[in-house]
Each structure stands twice: as structure tokens, then as C-alpha cells.
Amino acid sequence: MKKTINIAVVGLGKIGSYLLNELNSKKKDIYIKTGKKIKVVAISARNKNKKRQFKINKNIFYTNPLKIINDKKIDILIEAIGSSDGISKKIVEKALKNKIHVITPNKALISKHGDYLAVLAEKNKVNLEFEASVGGGIPVLRTIKEGLATNKIKKVYGILNGTCNYILSEMEQTKDSFANVLSKAQKLGYAEPGNPKFDLNGYDALAKVKILSALSFNNKISNSKYLMEGIENIDSKDFEIVDQLNYRIKLLGITEIINNQLFERVHPCLVKKNTYIGNVNGVMNAVILEGNPVGESVLQGEGAGPGPTSSALMSDLLSILRGNIKYPFGISDNRRKKVKIYDMNKYSNSLYLRLEVKDKPGVLSIITRQLAKFNISVQRLIQIPDNKRKTASIVIITHEANELNSKKCLKSLKVNSNILKAPVLIRLF
Amino acid sequence: MKKTINIAVVGLGKIGSYLLNELNSKKKDIYIKTGKKIKVVAISARNKNKKRQFKINKNIFYTNPLKIINDKKIDILIEAIGSSDGISKKIVEKALKNKIHVITPNKALISKHGDYLAVLAEKNKVNLEFEASVGGGIPVLRTIKEGLATNKIKKVYGILNGTCNYILSEMEQTKDSFANVLSKAQKLGYAEPGNPKFDLNGYDALAKVKILSALSFNNKISNSKYLMEGIENIDSKDFEIVDQLNYRIKLLGITEIINNQLFERVHPCLVKKNTYIGNVNGVMNAVILEGNPVGESVLQGEGAGPGPTSSALMSDLLSILRGNIKYPFGISDNRRKKVKIYDMNKYSNSLYLRLEVKDKPGVLSIITRQLAKFNISVQRLIQIPDNKRKTASIVIITHEANELNSKKCLKSLKVNSNILKAPVLIRLF
Numbered sequence: 001m002k003k004t005i006n007i008a009v010v011g012l013g014k015i016g017s018y019l020l021n022e023l024n025s026k027k028k029d030i031y032i033k034t035g036k037k038i039k040v041v042a043i044s045a046r047n048k049n050k051k052r053q054f055k056i057n058k059n060i061f062y063t064n065p066l067k068i069i070n071d072k073k074i075d076i077l078i079e080a081i082g083s084s085d086g087i088s089k090k091i092v093e094k095a096l097k098n099k100i101h102v103i104t105p106n107k108a109l110i111s112k113h114g115d116y117l118a119v120l121a122e123k124n125k126v127n128l129e130f131e132a133s134v135g136g137g138i139p140v141l142r143t144i145k146e147g148l149a150t151n152k153i154k155k156v157y158g159i160l161n162g163t164c165n166y167i168l169s170e171m172e173q174t175k176d177s178f179a180n181v182l183s184k185a186q187k188l189g190y191a192e193p194g195n196p197k198f199d200l201n202g203y204d205a206l207a208k209v210k211i212l213s214a215l216s217f218n219n220k221i222s223n224s225k226y227l228m229e230g231i232e233n234i235d236s237k238d239f240e241i242v243d244q245l246n247y248r249i250k251l252l253g254i255t256e257i258i259n260n261q262l263f264e265r266v267h268p269c270l271v272k273k274n275t276y277i278g279n280v281n282g283v284m285n286a287v288i289l290e291g292n293p294v295g296e297s298v299l300q301g302e303g304a305g306p307g308p309t310s311s312a313l314m315s316d317l318l319s320i321l322r323g324n325i326k327y328p329f330g331i332s333d334n335r336r337k338k339v340k341i342y343d344m345n346k347y348s349n350s351l352y353l354r355l356e357v358k359d360k361p362g363v364l365s366i367i368t369r370q371l372a373k374f375n376i377s378v379q380r381l382i383q384i385p386d387n388k389r390k391t392a393s394i395v396i397i398t399h400e401a402n403e404l405n406s407k408k409c410l411k412s413l414k415v416n417s418n419i420l421k422a423p424v425l426i427r428l429f
Numbered sequence: 430m431k432k433t434i435n436i437a438v439v440g441l442g443k444i445g446s447y448l449l450n451e452l453n454s455k456k457k458d459i460y461i462k463t464g465k466k467i468k469v470v471a472i473s474a475r476n477k478n479k480k481r482q483f484k485i486n487k488n489i490f491y492t493n494p495l496k497i498i499n500d501k502k503i504d505i506l507i508e509a510i511g512s513s514d515g516i517s518k519k520i521v522e523k524a525l526k527n528k529i530h531v532i533t534p535n536k537a538l539i540s541k542h543g544d545y546l547a548v549l550a551e552k553n554k555v556n557l558e559f560e561a562s563v564g565g566g567i568p569v570l571r572t573i574k575e576g577l578a579t580n581k582i583k584k585v586y587g588i589l590n591g592t593c594n595y596i597l598s599e600m601e602q603t604k605d606s607f608a609n610v611l612s613k614a615q616k617l618g619y620a621e622p623g624n625p626k627f628d629l630n631g632y633d634a635l636a637k638v639k640i641l642s643a644l645s646f647n648n649k650i651s652n653s654k655y656l657m658e659g660i661e662n663i664d665s666k667d668f669e670i671v672d673q674l675n676y677r678i679k680l681l682g683i684t685e686i687i688n689n690q691l692f693e694r695v696h697p698c699l700v701k702k703n704t705y706i707g708n709v710n711g712v713m714n715a716v717i718l719e720g721n722p723v724g725e726s727v728l729q730g731e732g733a734g735p736g737p738t739s740s741a742l743m744s745d746l747l748s749i750l751r752g753n754i755k756y757p758f759g760i761s762d763n764r765r766k767k768v769k770i771y772d773m774n775k776y777s778n779s780l781y782l783r784l785e786v787k788d789k790p791g792v793l794s795i796i797t798r799q800l801a802k803f804n805i806s807v808q809r810l811i812q813i814p815d816n817k818r819k820t821a822s823i824v825i826i827t828h829e830a831n832e833l834n835s836k837k838c839l840k841s842l843k844v845n846s847n848i849l850k851a852p853v854l855i856r857l858f
Contacts, residue, residue: 022722026579032760033578131576137723139576146575147560147568149462150455150743276729279708286727293451293736294566298715298729300705307722314579323753331461 004037005321006073010065010091011080012045012052015105018306019080019313021054026314034321042068065091069098076101076320078313084108096120096128103316105132105309111207115220115336118328128328129316134208135160137308138301139315140287144215145330151291153216155256158287159280160208160266162303163191163199164231164251168268169281172239172248178232190283201230202251202266209253209264214329214336216289217257222339227265234268238354238424241382241395242270247352248278252429261342269429270352277429345404350379350428352397355413356421359385359392363418367394370416374409376401391420397428433466434750435502439494439520440509441474441481444534447735448509448742450483455743463750471497494520498527505530505749507742513537525549525557532745534561534738540636544649544765547757557757558745563637564589566737567730568744569716573644574759580720582645584685587716588709589637589695591732592620592628593660593680597697598710601668601677607661619712630659631680631695638682638693643758643765645718646686651768656694663697667783667853670811670824671699676781677707681858690771698858699781706858774833779808779857781826784842785850788814788821792847796823799845803838805830820849826857 009020023040030038043056044065062068065087068077077095079102081088088109095102097120104110110117110130121128131141135158144153159165163185170181182200185191191199198204206228214221231251242249247270255264271278276298280286285303290296302308319326329336357363364383371378380397398406410423438449452469459467472485473494491497494516498506506524508531510517517538524531526549533539539546539559550557560570564587573582588594592614599610611629614620620628627633635657643650660680671678676699684693700707705727709715714732719725731737748755758765786792793812800807809826827835839852 018722022579029579032764137577138726139572142576143568143572146748147571147744148566148740149747150451150458151740274708276708279703279705291740293447294740295731295737297567297731298727300727300729302724302726308724311577311580311720311723315576318578319575322755324751326751335461 003035004039005075006039006041007076007078008042008044008065008068008072008074009040009078009080010044010068011082012043012056013080013082014053014306015309016045016080017052017054017056019078019310020056022310022314030318030321034318036321038317038321042072042074044068066094069094069100074100076103076317079104079106079109082106082108084112089113092117093120096124096126099124099126101127101129101320103129103313103320105130105313107133107204107207107211111210111221114211114214114328115333119333121328122333125325127320127326129319130211130328131316132309132312134211135285135287135299136162136301136303136305137311138285138287138299138303139312140299141211141215142315142319143297143299144212144289145326148289148291148294148297151294153289153291155254155290156212156216156287157252157254159250159277159285160205160253160287160303161199161251162283162285163196164205165281165285166190166283168231168234168249168251171234171236172243175236175239177236178234200232202228205251205253205266206264209255209266212253212287213255213262213264216255217262217337218329218331218335219262219337219339222262222264222341227267227344229267231268233424234426235424237393238426241354241384241393242352245397246273247271248273249426250277250280252277258342261340263342263344263347265344268426270426271429345402347403348400349403350398351401351406352426352428353395354424355394355396355419357392357394358418358420359390360418364394366416366418367413370409370412371396371398374405376405376409432464433468434504435468435470436505436507437471437473437494437497437501437503438469438507438509439473439497440511441472441485442509442511443482443735444738445474445509446481446483446485448507448739449485451739451743459747459750463747465750467746467750471501471503473497495523498523498529503529505532505746508533508535508538511535511537513541518542521546522549525553525555528553528555530556530558530749532558532742532749534559534742536562536633536636536640540639540650543640543643543757544762548762550757551762554754556749556754558748559640559757560745561738561741563640564714564716564728565591565730565732565734566740567714567716567728567732568741569728570640570644571744571748572726572728573641573718574755577718577720577723577726580723582718582720584683584719585641585645585716586681586683588679588706588714589634589682589716589732590628590680591712591714592625593634594710594714595619595712597660597663597678597680600663600665601672604665604668606665607663629661631657634680634682634695635693638684638695641682641716642684642691642693645684646691646766647758647760647764648691648766648768651691651693651770656696656773658696660697662853663855664853666822667855670783670813670822671781674826675702676700677702678855679706679709681706687771690769692771692773692776694773697855699855700858774831776832777829778832779827780805780830780835781855781857782824783853784823784825784848786821786823787847787849788819789847793823795845795847796842799838799841800825800827803834805834805838
């Protein structure tokens, strides 16, 4: 690798412009650590004159990022646009084909097209780095690929979405409603002001789970069945109840191998208050890896925001500047296993169920009969009457119950006229 | 680098022999990840016929490790003997001078001779890797050097000695004495059966602190003044009292930069029960890094034992096999700053003091007068009488008090005939 490295930054939103400032202010530090001089020779965004936190050099500005590759000699391209397809995919594709290293924090792109792009990178003998796509500033991907390189990893789980974790922590503390807390999160910049759907429905966490699986288990990225539930339906009532039972509610992403099959999932969980994961609050992210021989490893840090994300992007940059070509997913594409998906209908788990019912004789017996019919046994049952409305909340913690059976059971309860709302189900962790 | 890499393992205690088994069983995995075939061509220990957990190949056994380097063509030497000088230092020195990469978990060696050995490695263009020297299986050194490469780190602290953390956790839970818990720890293999002194007096944790400082702040390893206190004098009585005050006792290693000066210390601390560090129990280690722009990063994992240590040694091996030469401390020796040591006498901290006194009028006034004389103000005072013995425990939580003043004050109290034992001092975190 030559001594001066030309860099292009494509996408100048919060992350892109923060990174640009980091690149400029840390040139000397980078030279000391790698012996390489970096030079940002091109930048691109949709709007040249938009107000940004940091000034940009308009002389090297491109509206069309694809043009950069024709015009300039680029060594490393940093893609910070952030969509799974469209121009994000096109520019990364074009860069790799032109033997340009690529760095991206784009989990949507990597979780969808990562396999294809990794093959492109390998074929063209360049690096494709995406540390910032999972866990913000937590260097979890590098830890899996390098720090725990020869461990056999069995399970990875964690809190992977800071927006959801903030909302859940805040709902717990303030007893406020989902809608109110969400709008507060939006005001504070912890949730997308426009459309926070992909954070709230679990999609963002699931994209990260897919990337973690691929690295941890050396498989290709999965794209078929999964269990993805968000936090939109969690009620402040649930927080009150689980608090008394000594639980907290967390949105977890979990991936593990069961009988050589991959089981990935994202859903809210009840976690005990005195566990490690039960005490990761606010916008923090945390990843727990269970490996052999290392045992349990925990990584925690700020999961989002321009600062932590830039930290991860810079670590990718330094890794490339140090000079060797690495497989994007740790091993060559032809060694990566095809995914066999675990049938989640076979899975069993303890459940928290909350049913809002008419407070009249016989209702409880209907419910318990249905549970028995679907082989779901009760570990704990609490009935909380609302005398004014003549209704009651029935809260049930079940013993381990089969997924398929619980689905069927809930469906059967939904149509019962004594049950006033769709039952709430949260899995225990 | 050629395709087949010759390895020598020197030191076949628990760690060395476990590692040897890992090397043999993970050859294929290593080949897949790095394209290199490894071959263990020499092993060495004092006793060829000692019973070990894993069988060794006696045909490649050396009693004198120095002979290996004359006899065989070695590419990578793994030193797992573990002393700070003597044969450990000699073999590492000789290997580096012969352009052989070195991997070692030996914190005593690195914290004492790391600067010198790093220069040797740099001059001979080989790697000197010591990930396993801090935090067992937690890849904390690699995280500082690579994952958080361009962050400005301000402070690093954590639980760095699993033996002490086990003993403190166990004393808290069982209310048992230090001596009893220590002997239990020795039976369980959590403390050295012979001489656990270097774990208990803070020496082991301090060695790790010095390595962490060097990597985090780009300074040479410090070797002058420090604050090193162990856990030998902590009494089960203290656990009872701090429990009521909502604290736990943890042995922390802390390093930070204050006014461009390095302040390293290891001592027991009172930490709030509801903090992250207050909930790292048993043999777990944890390291917290405060950096900019990444924010707070936490790494937690099993801090000792052959499994986690081997995991770290293997990550070093893979890093070397991937092929480039890295500075042992992240930057070239001539860029590493000389250490300026912070004068700890200037430091201020809240203190927990426990004094065992004669229960008679006037004693409390003597104590409070002394405290006032040394400018130490009381935040909270609890007197616990022991009516049978006509003694009392006086527990004081102070406001921030200057180190030098507190030292002088304790000295003055020690000689007072109404104070029956040397006062106990634990710093608040």
C-alpha cells in the first residue's frame, strides 16, 4: 500500500459529517499508528448547501457519488447513506469492483446483501469492513473475528437497539405511556423523528442479529423465517406488573445454534432485575457471547450516535491502513456454511401472558381450560380486579410452553367474548 | 510469511498444556482463518515426566528452552513460564533477537520489561503480543489498540484480579472471615495454593494497570510511585457495615490522566450496589474505558484460568499469522511518551473509616477534633457499641479528603490509647 491514501466519504448526514471532522482532526494520530497519510479527496451528499454541524469542503463535493469513482483515484470509500438498496448498494458495488476498500455502518445493506458484497470484496482482493453496523462504538465484530478468533461460539444475545432500550427504561421509570415516551425520545434525538418504525418493530435489531450470526457461526446470512416482535404493543400496565414480579422488560436480539440449526430472534423479554442484562438501561447496548473456551464475554457501550459510530468507522479505517486483506466475514466465502433454519414452532419457553377479561364467574375457568388444552401449564397466576369497570387483568407466568401451542392458544382466546383485548405475550428470558 | 509456521511452547503448567491441546485441536480452524499451517516443533518445561492434563509429545521436549532456538527453526515462541525475570525474560529476549515472534500471558514480565522488549521486537521486525496478560479471555488490549484505535482515552478502571473479587464476593455473601474464605478459594483453585500474596496485595492488578496505562495513554510503563493496597486487612465487620450503607467492597485497578500526569492505583473501594461495577461478582473481571468519541465502553468476562487465557493466546497467534508486524504498544517506541507521575498526596477522595475505640466519654470528641485538624469533614457518622466488651466501632464517611492529610490523620489516631486497633480506611469510588 502506498504512503498517501485517498478517501471518499459518501453520505453527509450526522454520521458522515461527524466522521469527516474526525478524519481531518486525527490525521497525525493515524499516521503515528499506521505510517499512512490520509487525504479526503471527495465527498458526496444529496444537498450541497444543507446546514451541517461541521463545515465541508465544497470544492470536492459531488451530488452523484458514482461519478467520484470515474473522476478520482480513490483507495477507500466510506458509505454512510444507509439504505439497504438503491444508491447505497450501487456505490459499494462499484467501489469493490474497482478494487476500492469499503467501510460502512449500514446494517440494512450488510444484512441484506452482505454475502454478495463479501464475495465481490474477496474476488477483488479488497476489504469490506462494517464494524459500525452492530453495537455502535462497541467493537463487537472485531472481537468475534479477532479477539475470540478460535472460540466455538454457541450463543450471542444482547440489547442491540438503543432507541427501544431507552423507551423501555423510560416507561419503567416514569410509568408513562408508550406514545408519550416515544415522542420524548424523538425530541431528544434517541428515535427517528419521521419514521421510527424500523427501530420499534425489531427490524433494526434483527439486521444486527443476522450479522452477528454470520460472524459467530460462520454461516451465510439468513433470510427466511424468523421471530421478530417489537415493543409497540407493550403497555405501561405491564411494567407495573412485572416490576412486582421482580422483572424488567428488555428487547433482546438472540441467536444460537440448536441441533446444528440457526435460531435467530428479536422480541421483548422479561429479564430478572438482578441479572447483568436487566441492568443495561437507557441508550446503552450490550452483547453477551458464550464461547468455548473463553466462557461468557460481555461487551457494553453506547450503541448509537455519531461519536460511537465514528469510533467504529475509524477502527475499520485503521485496520485497512495496517495493510492486510481480511475476509469480510472472517473466513473465505466458500467456507461459509449454508443456513439451516431451526423450526421455531418446536421451541419452548416460559411465557408472561396478560389477559384483560370481564370480571364475572367462569372466565378464569375458560382460560385455564384453554391453556390445559394446549398443554400450557401455569406456574403463577395473578388476578387484578378493576372494580369500577367490572373487568380484571389476569396475569399468568407459564412453565415452558411450546411456541406453536402458545400461538394456537392465544388465537383461540382472542375470539372469546369474555376476553376484551388481544392477549399480551412476553417471553421470559 | 511462509505457509507452514513452526511454534515452540515454553512452560507447560496449566496454561501451557491447555494451550498445546488447543493448538493441536484447532489446526484446521486456524488454516481456514489465516491460510497458514501451524506445527508445534518444540516444547519445554522443567519436568518432562510430570503428570499433566493433556499428553505431551516427549520427542520434542526440551528441559532448557534456550536450546530450542539453537536447535530448531522457530517462527513463533509462546512463553508461559510466568516469572518477571530469569528464564522467562531470557527466552523472550533471545527469541526476539533471533527474529522470532513472541506471545506471552506474562504480566509480570511485560509490566517490568515491556518497554525494553517492545524495542527489541520493533528493531527485529517481529511481533510481541501479550493480550492474555490483562483480563484473561477479555480481548481488552486488542480493543484498545484496534477497536478503539483513534479514541482519546481518559480513564480506565476495573476489576482486574479474579482471586480478590471471588474472596470479596464470598466474604460478603457468607459473612465468613478472610482466612476461611481464602482457604476455600485455594481449595477451589481460585487462589494460588502456595503463595497467593501477589494476588492479595494488589501486585497482580497493578501490573495489569501499568499495561493498560501504556496502551491507553501511549506512555512508557511506569515504575515509580504508586498506591497499591490489597484486601488482606478487610474484615467481615466491614462487609456488615457497608451493606447497610448500600455499598459493596471491590478491589479496583484505576488509571487516569490528571493534568497530563499519570495516576495509577490499586486499592479496595466502596462501590454503590446499583452500579455496574458493583455487580461484577465472583471470579469475573471487568474493564471500563472512558474514551472520546466512543463514550463509556465496558468489557467483562472470565479473568483467569486456562480456557480464557488460551482464548487470548490464540487471538495473538491469529493476529501474527494474518501477517503484518504491529507495534507491541500500538505505536512506535520513539513516539511513546515518558511518564510524569501524578503526586497522589494531592489527591482527594471520600473515605470510609472504621475505628475500634474504648466506649467512654470524650473519645468521639478526640476523633472528631483530629479529623477537623487535618481538614477532614464528616459526611456521616455511625457509632456501633459493643456493650459486652465496653468498646465501640466508629464508622465515618468523610467528604472529599486530601490523601496526605488523611495519612497524617490516621497516623495520629493510631497512637491514641483510646483507639484499640489500626483504623481501617477504604476509599469510596
